[in-house]
Amino acid sequence: MYLLGNGRLVTRDDANPYLENGCVAIEGNLIKEVGETAALKAKYPEAEFIDAKGGVIMPGFINAHNHIYSAFARGLTIKGNNPTNFLEVLDQQWWTIDRNLLLPDTKASADATYLDCIMNGVTTIFDHHASYGGIEGSLFAIAESAKEFGVRSNLCYEISDRDGEDKMKASVKENVDFIKYAQADTTDMIKGMMGMHAPFTLSNKTLEYCAAEKPEGAGYHIHVAEGIDDLYDSLTKYNKRLVFRLHDMDILGDKTICGHCIYINEAEMDLLKATNTMVVHNPESNMGNAVGCPPILKMMEKGLTVGLGTDGYTNDMTESYKVANVLHKHNACKPNVAWGEIPTMLFENNRAMAGRFFEKPIGILKEGAYADVIVSDYDPLTPMNASNINSHILFGMTGRSVVTTIINGVVKMKDRELIGIDKEAVLAHCREQSADLWNRINAGR
Template sequence: MVHEVTLLAKQLLVGNGFLVPFSSPGKLLEAGCLLIEGNLIQDIGITRLLQKRYPQSEFIDAGGGLIMPGLINAHSHLYSSLARGMPFGFAPPSNFLQILERLWWRLDRALDGEGIYYSALAGLIAAVRCGTTTIIDHHASPSCATGSLEAIARALKEVGIRGCLSYEVSDRHGSQSVREGIEENLRHLDWCREHGEGMISGSFGLHASLTLSDDTLGECRDSVSGKEVGFHLHLAEDRADVEDCHKKYGKTITSRLEEFGILGPKTIAAHCVQVTDKELDILGQTDTKIVHNPRSNMNNAVGAAPIARMWEKGLRPAIGTDGMGMNMILETYFAYLLHKHQSSDPRVLPPDQAVEMMVLNNSRVAGIFFAPKLGVIEVGNLADVIIISYDPPTEINTDNLFSHLILGLEDMRVTTTIVNGRVLMKEGRLLTVEEEKVRAEVKKVTARIWQKMREI
């Protein structure tokens, strides 16, 4: 699928735009420029000065647009790329458990090696086009667990996106499936140590409390004992998860996970919609990383995470898409609107907090898995950089920058995406894969997967 040798100049300048480094609140450098050497950012300044300082460098002209750090998706499901328009053939789900049983658990069971690979390619192409340069993915394919993360890693390498992968362990399909899921996580973690090359990392995936017995939780915990590995799971996404835990174990999900040693600074807890104040305290005390997924929560009608309470308690939630595309600016825009509507208070989640969640909080989560630092433009950081074409009718300045980033979405278009110093897209053209050929193959594979879904 390799299209052509991509631009990986010895020295590359990206300039002539509004440089938004996110190294300090509201900082904006007009006519800004940065120098990339290898896979690192090595200088930042005014375009004409850096061009004079590095006259032999390649130059990418931002054309007056925004130069920003590549965006990070802190919770994704690449296989959901095959879900758009997927067949129903039954009464629409009326609650969250029915959504899982009738849609997602049928799709993940239908996946095979080819479906996993092409769904990943489709999702990664979308990521490049959205300026999302790092994804933290949570995968499930119970009919094809073994080798599934290797298939996704292959797609990551071909497209050039940075990614952290995990496989969802669940009791849904019995003890053999549990064992396969554990082994797939361990296999991938070992693979990353040898072949990750700073671009592909791993975590240990778990589904959610309602599909994990005490025996399975204990086995998962013990399998990574002493390895300094965290977990990636869904926590209190819906009342059904909360009620199941109370009924079976007489405690909250967060208390249960804490007792098993699942929580901690390397663990990602997606959603945290139906959590109590005490649970938020536990998540804060353990430094567990919370990831908010507003569009998914709205789509599944599970409620709105208590983002304002998290902020009041000093927690800093990150943001993900939970499989609903890869557009992090769009996701953040929905978060900005959702919490005002849900609280009937227009002061909740102002633009600066919303952007902080998208950029700085996501950067903290990505820092668990990758080094040097990414998600912020500073000298010495990883060279994940995007250019956004944006020509608003009003002035951009340090006072209104965050409002532009949230409310200017309709006028924004990512034109250039650079990951690890490698140009993956330039002026809207993908350079690492033949997009039309991939799309054609994805449609063929999707038709076959959908037919399998109908038969499940």
């Protein structure tokens, strides 16, 4: 049993949101109790005490949309890559990378991502994978890494027609095989979904095939209206807007995640709400790809479950928080918007989304929740209390403020020292593997 205490405790539990000198009692993989440090130390004198040293104790972050396969893009120069629009970004960069990814590249990319997650306090990720150079076994390679690093994960493979029917069907099979594997897993650390790229790279025939093959109980994870071309494609080929097309193909629902949703209208928002479909906002990626600012504030106003992700841009959820906050103020030309909506996405809706897949609560510190707990070394220079927690996180913390990470009751990092992980060996292997990938990519250009 552990006691993690002597810190400012942020629980995300409305019944008990903040304790000035709080403590979390952890037994096995669950939170047994939260309370004042002195009281819990007296109650559990035999427990091992982990000293937060006055830092901020919080639930681990949840990343609702990530791309592990993008890890080795950092620093990469691809011959001839000079995109002027989003379709060129996809074709010249991302599809070039994923067509060259082999299983060892995928595994090393996962190692790099999970290492970064632990160091940034991200304890759960929803990942959307693509590796058309090595489809079969790719999700299992990521799951192997997830187990080695101990990060809670919901994985899927990106189905697309862009590389032909054989690879489309191989992608569907990878999803199906992995979903069945995850459904049989009893740890509640690994989940699977039916991943899809985007409507403009998926024919109705393929969508019907995916629906027919999808194991019962599984959901979909798909990019929707990330670029204007996705909308144009749907209007031109099917004479309907994207969300209506997906609804007609029975893709929407309470276990479906739609990433981005930039070019949707209010009727589509209403349909997403009516079907209880989830949406994930990825602000840095949208800005970096110059695809536009999604109507997230209107979605929130309508009561949609909108979460926050990184789309592979970073593994630091505080970055997404900061960028989303300024993006929507800038877009609306109103400095008084987004103060409440963005932290709701990150701290409430990401938790609610995880709750649709995992058996016990995540993203909250209360009795019976999974023990996914982090400590930030943030020392506030102004008063900190239950009413201004989010402001302190927004303006005072980064992912690298995290010094201690506990996932499922297991200490993965303590006082910035990784436990059971050889960081230098992981990074050395990643440098070798990524160099090999880069050489293969440019040799074929």
